[in-house]
Amino acid sequence: MKALPLFALTSLSLLPLSSYAVPLNDDFSVAVDLTLASDYRTRGISQTLNDPAAQAGLTLAHSSGLYIGAWSSNVDFGGDLKTRQEVDYYAGWLWQATEAVSLDLGYIKYAYPKESQFNQSEVYGILGAYGVKLGAYYSSDAPGEDSKQSSMYSYIGYETELPFESGLKLRYGNMDFKDPHMYSSSGHGDASYREWEVKVTHNLAGVVLGLSYIDTDVSKTECQSNWGYKDVCSATLVASINKSF
Numbered sequence: 001m002k003a004l005p006l007f008a009l010t011s012l013s014l015l016p017l018s019s020y021a022v023p024l025n026d027d028f029s030v031a032v033d034l035t036l037a038s039d040y041r042t043r044g045i046s047q048t049l050n051d052p053a054a055q056a057g058l059t060l061a062h063s064s065g066l067y068i069g070a071w072s073s074n075v076d077f078g079g080d081l082k083t084r085q086e087v088d089y090y091a092g093w094l095w096q097a098t099e100a101v102s103l104d105l106g107y108i109k110y111a112y113p114k115e116s117q118f119n120q121s122e123v124y125g126i127l128g129a130y131g132v133k134l135g136a137y138y139s140s141d142a143p144g145e146d147s148k149q150s151s152m153y154s155y156i157g158y159e160t161e162l163p164f165e166s167g168l169k170l171r172y173g174n175m176d177f178k179d180p181h182m183y184s185s186s187g188h189g190d191a192s193y194r195e196w197e198v199k200v201t202h203n204l205a206g207v208v209l210g211l212s213y214i215d216t217d218v219s220k221t222e223c224q225s226n227w228g229y230k231d232v233c234s235a236t237l238v239a240s241i242n243k244s245f
Contacts, residue, residue, distance in 0.1 A: 044195030
């Protein structure tokens with residue numbers, strides 16, 4: 001079976017909230033986000049066969065809370081798949097009730113040049129309150145083995161500041177497909193899996209250094225049955241460097 005890419009908005013959803021946004025006038029601001037990472041992991045699964053990734057995003061935001069943007073990363077799904085890039089286009093509305101409470105609603109389109117069968121769209125909602133985040137992403141056209149299908153990704157997360165310009169981010173998520181995607185050695189098919197991440201960051205002269213521990217409950221056999229490789233779902237450490245302005 002061809003590897004089926006998985007998607008997330010974990011980095012994109014932070015752009016409209018970025019304190020580094022540059023004002024253009026009284027109503028509009030723009031945020032640029034650049035990242036180098038030792039691996040591109042989305043919902044626990046490597047999108048680069050455990051290789052490094054270079055990523056860039058641009059968001060234009062209005063004082064009303066409306067925003068639009070685009071984000072891109074290199075990808076590698078192996079085999080004879082030709083795509084080497086993911087390009088995401090998104091639009092949404094961010095309601096900032098207070099400094100500590102927010103609601104982010106939006107739509108995102110994922111595109112893969114030369115492999116359009118992986119293209120899909122999602123609608124999402126993220127509720128943030130005092131460092132806690134609850135998020136959900138729904139797709140009605142997720143890639144399937146024979147045809148498009150529906151999928152739902154949901155998570156709970158927590159972010160807090162630490163001393164010395166450092167931070168801690170936690171996430172526990174559940175990815176649920178309509179049909180079974182992963183098969184064990186006994187032939188049992190599973191339509192969902194869990195994933196989690198613990199990330200420590202440090203701001204060094206305006207550049208954010210990150211180190212994440214990422215893991216899933218997908219076995220090596222299940223991983224190979226769907227993504228074609230045993231090690232793209234396993235526990236890993238991901239180092240990153242990020243600059244926003």
